Amino acid sequence: MDFGQTPAQSDAVAHARAQALAFDAALRPAEQAFWQAAGANGWLGYCLPTTAGGAGFDALTTVLAVEALGRAGVSRSALFAMGAHLFGCAMVMANHASAVDQQHWLPRLARGNAVGALALTEPEGGSDLADLDCTITEDGEALILNGVKTLVSNAPLADLFIVSARQDGARSALNNAALCVPRDTPGVSVAPATGSLGLRDAPMGRVTFDAVRLPATAYLAGKGRALPVILSAMQWERSCILAGFLGAADRDLVAVTGHLAARRDSKGSVLGHQAVLHSLAEVRASLESARWTLYRSAWALDQGEDPIFHPAASKLVVSRAIVSAARTLQEVMAGAGWLDTLGIASGLADVMGTLSASGSTFVQLNAIGARLARK
Ligand SMILES: Cc1cc2nc3c(=O)[nH]c(=O)nc-3n(C[C@H](O)[C@H](O)[C@H](O)COP(=O)(O)OP(=O)(O)OC[C@H]3O[C@@H](n4cnc5c(N)ncnc54)[C@H](O)[C@@H]3O)c2cc1C
Known part of the structure; x- marks a missing residue:
């Protein structure tokens, strides 16, 4: 088993990070200009075929790149909107639309000239x-x-x-x-x-x-024939759409750790309190564990493994990990958290939606349970 990135994956991550750092954070997905800028960066076509104007990334490279976007500062709203577009619509078109519709729509969707x-x-x-x-x-x-x-x-x-x-x-x-x-x-x-x-x-x-x-x-x-279409939409969405949120959670953890390290009481930095440090350590370990479930699911998609279990497990584990992380970070930020310093409180509100989007937590558990019951 190899846990390292290929050179192409490392390049995709580095490129995504550089683009995200240079991206105009004032652009919002409610505006056409956002989609054209994201399309120009190639973000809307990561896993679309190169013949359709995409980058032709596999699912694993896609989640690595999207995670890098979140870690480097792209907003959760932007990550979610792009994920719904790419995984919920463009990939469905790439897998199931007629040749004529693919020719018409895919290059537009990849460039951000059309939104899905x-x-x-x-x-x-x-x-x-x-x-x-x-x-x-x-x-x-x-x-x-x-x-x-x-x-x-x-x-x-x-x-x-x-x-x-x-x-x-x-x-x-x-x-x-x-x-x-x-x-x-x-x-x-x-x-x-x-x-x-x-x-x-x-x-x-x-x-x-x-x-x-x-x-x-x-x-x-x-x-x-809705079933295979919805199955493939859910496979891509559940496996990939939260990658950027995991990167954003890493970014929040770093910011909160820095904030608390600088905050002092009579004993020194508040990070010196074991309760505070352990809270952050729990977040770090839980995000790391969710990350490997995310990668495993994306890899399973690339390998054609079980299209029900892996996406459901990934969506369940990652959504719970990022919600739990956001709640803990809000707790340790205390009053500064309440004032939404560093955007931790609004981040908590953002991640709550991931418990229902692409199917609720209980629907994921149903899917996993059905696989168990089959054996
Ligand atoms: C941020 C966000 C983005 C979204 N984007 C989209 C989108 O782009 N496209 C789209 O179509 N939808 C979208 N949704 C909707 C989302 O897919 C639904 O909220 C979700 O599928 C649940 O449906 P519901 O809200 O109607 O709840 P209901 O189906 O009414 O369920 C209510 C409750 O009952 C539980 N429940 C229902 N049936 C079962 C069951 N069989 N077993 C166990 N528990 C069950 C549910 O888990 C839930 O707790 C989005 C939602 C959010 C929050």
Whole structure:
């Protein structure tokens, strides 16, 4: 077993770090300029094929590079928005769209000239992907899409949606299809979400499809074939989207350690209190352990290993580790934490969303448990 990085991986990490340090932190993912700058840096095409304008990285190199972006200071909102775009939409298009749609969309998505979104969650629930209210009916050669999706990351400025919907008939995961739906299709409308707990700079919205007429080529992987599409979307999202958050947690740990080392009481630096140092040591060990689960899952994706267990385990372990880290850092920062010094309090709000995004903690546990029960 080799835990080292290849020279190409080290280069990707160093390059990502240098780009992140030079990136204009004032750019927000709610603005088109953010996407063009991220696209120009190659961040939106890390794991897209080179033929589509991507870097052709494997999943492991992708998570290493994205982790480096987070560690070097890219905001969690930006990391999340880019992850939803790349792993939830662009990779789905690369794996399942028609050749014509790939040719049209992938270079635009890689360059940031188009923004992508994955629209699965419905107002009545996001956990049960078999019980969809969104419907597709066929009208001759055309498909007619009706329904509402909610909590869709990037929706307010997305140009392309990946959408799950039920075919005529039974409510069943085997009776759903996945579609690619351009935003400018008549009948698509978006209402921006307001009042989220965290990730305030990551745009989110509700999308309504009102008798949206699509060509049959909008089917991804074919009629009634939502399962493989959603499986691959979840495999990429759950395996990769939190890599940058892990890097951001490292960055926060370093900042908080520095802050506490400089803070003094009658006995010297407050870092000299074992309780404080042990709290930071717990965070360090827990992030390290989550990191290896993250890398293992990305490697498993590259090797074609179990597409259910590894992504679910990675998402579960990493989200819990970063939430626990953020809570501990907030605790040891005490009053300075409350005043959001170093952005630790807002970081805690940001990471809370990772417990539900790409499927809740309990849904990950269901996936892992189902694998256990099968053996
Ligand atoms: C920051 C963020 C970004 C998001 N981005 C997107 C996006 O881009 N696209 C998108 O489609 N969605 C997105 N979501 C929505 C997310 O996928 C859903 O919140 C999640 O799937 C849970 O669905 P729900 O909120 O409707 O909860 P519900 O499905 O209503 O569940 C409520 C509670 O019941 C539990 N529960 C439900 N069913 C089961 C079960 N079978 N076993 C055990 N427990 C169960 C859940 O764990 C949860 O605790 C995002 C959410 C967040 C917070």
